[in-house]
Amino acid sequence: MSTVDNLNNSNESSVSLREVGADDPIREQIRQVATAVREQTPLAQSFTNFVTINLVANAQLAAGGTAAMSFLPNDITSLAEQCGATYINVGTLLPFYRDALQEISEHLSRHQCQWVLDPVAAGIGVARTEILKGFKDYPPTIVRSNASEALALHDMWDLAEEDSSEEHQGPAGVESVDSVDQAIGAAKDIANYLAQHSPTHTAAVAVSGAVDLVTDGKRVFRLPGGSAMMTKITGAGCSLGGVTATYLAVADPLVAALSASMLYNVASQIAQRHSHGPGSFQVEFLDALWNVTPEEIAAAPLLLA
Ligand SMILES: Nc1ncnc2c1ncn2[C@@H]1O[C@H](COP(=O)(O)OP(=O)(O)O)[C@@H](O)[C@H]1O
Numbered sequence: 001m002s003t004v005d006n007l008n009n010s011n012e013s014s015v016s017l018r019e020v021g022a023d024d025p026i027r028e029q030i031r032q033v034a035t036a037v038r039e040q041t042p043l044a045q046s047f048t049n050f051v052t053i054n055l056v057a058n059a060q061l062a063a064g065g066t067a068a069m070s071f072l073p074n075d076i077t078s079l080a081e082q083c084g085a086t087y088i089n090v091g092t093l094l095p096f097y098r099d100a101l102q103e104i105s106e107h108l109s110r111h112q113c114q115w116v117l118d119p120v121a122a123g124i125g126v127a128r129t130e131i132l133k134g135f136k137d138y139p140p141t142i143v144r145s146n147a148s149e150a151l152a153l154h155d156m157w158d159l160a161e162e163d164s165s166e167e168h169q170g171p172a173g174v175e176s177v178d179s180v181d182q183a184i185g186a187a188k189d190i191a192n193y194l195a196q197h198s199p200t201h202t203a204a205v206a207v208s209g210a211v212d213l214v215t216d217g218k219r220v221f222r223l224p225g226g227s228a229m230m231t232k233i234t235g236a237g238c239s240l241g242g243v244t245a246t247y248l249a250v251a252d253p254l255v256a257a258l259s260a261s262m263l264y265n266v267a268s269q270i271a272q273r274h275s276h277g278p279g280s281f282q283v284e285f286l287d288a289l290w291n292v293t294p295e296e297i298a299a300a301p302l303l304l305a
């Protein structure tokens with residue numbers, strides 16, 4: 001049975017899916033941006049949490065980009081226009097972050113700088129909710145999150161239709177307690193909202209899980225593959241956000257989100273084969289990010305709903 005049949009027969013997806021063919025133009029676009037990242041070593045700066053900041057920088061380097069991390073608004077705003085993209089992750093917060101992140105998001109928006117948001121632990125704590133609500137006025141180009149975080153952000157931004165409120169469990173920490181399927185509607189609504197406010201009228205949302213979802217608000221792609229070992233290292237999702245910003249520096253939001261997620265699925269599968277537990281998995285994963293070819297990334301499993 002093929003991947004598509006497996007998914008169509010399982011409860012991983014409630015909609016019918018078809019494989020994106022080898023000759024579909026989107027695969028050639030993905031191959032080209034993966035090549036461009038390796039050739040151009042784009043800089044994506046990050047304001048990210050201090051649990052996983054080192055893995056984010058290492059993953060960006062291994063994927064072919066360069067990294068710069070800072071918590072100072074003036075650092076971020078002065079580098080924003082030289083960076084291809086900025087990455088903001090709200091996993092760990094300090095009291096000054098509320099004002100800092102408002103200043104940064106306002107600057108990025110006013111100067112039409114592209115950025116990726118990882119709303120880690122969305123729904124937990126008054127401070128985080130206030131910060132994430134504030135981003136509605138100065139929105140990112142891409143939201144990359146797990147399913148629970150996408151659902152919480154959708155609630156916070158009041159994007160639900162009156163009669164279509166999604167039932168979900170609410171946050172329980174940084175791990176998802178909801179399925180990717182539950183977040184399809186939320187992901188599309190968020191992507192459409194981001195696109196309406198984007199200077200290029202394009203945006204994307206990437207929801208990770210056993211089968212990832214990537215949407216620009218119109219098309220919904222599903223990405224099987226990867227490794228469950230990714231849930232046994234901290235920062236798999238955070239570093240995917242950073243690498244998505246690396247790709248956004250050279251690609252449109254949909255192709256950037258697809259390419260980064262496909263790279264992660266191919267690399268984590270290789271790492272699982274070569275490792276013996278979480279420690280060696282993380283090392284093998286960084287090596288695989290470095291060694292995977294643009295052709296392998298573009299050929300990764302990709303389904304269209
Ligand atoms: N059960 C799984 N099987 C395969 N890949 C997974 C699984 N869970 C997560 N991943 C992968 O791990 C990476 C991080 O996703 P996830 O764990 O959902 O993010 P987060 O750490 O933000 O919760 C993504 O590349 C995703 O595809």
Ligand SMILES: Cc1ncsc1CCOP(=O)(O)O
Pocket residue numbers: 049051052091092120174233234235236237238239
């Ligand atoms: C454990 C933890 N606590 C606050 S941020 C963080 C890292 C979360 O990383 P990821 O979402 O990539 O698993």
Ligand SMILES: [Mg+2]
Pocket residue numbers: 120145146174237238
């Ligand atoms: Mg996360």
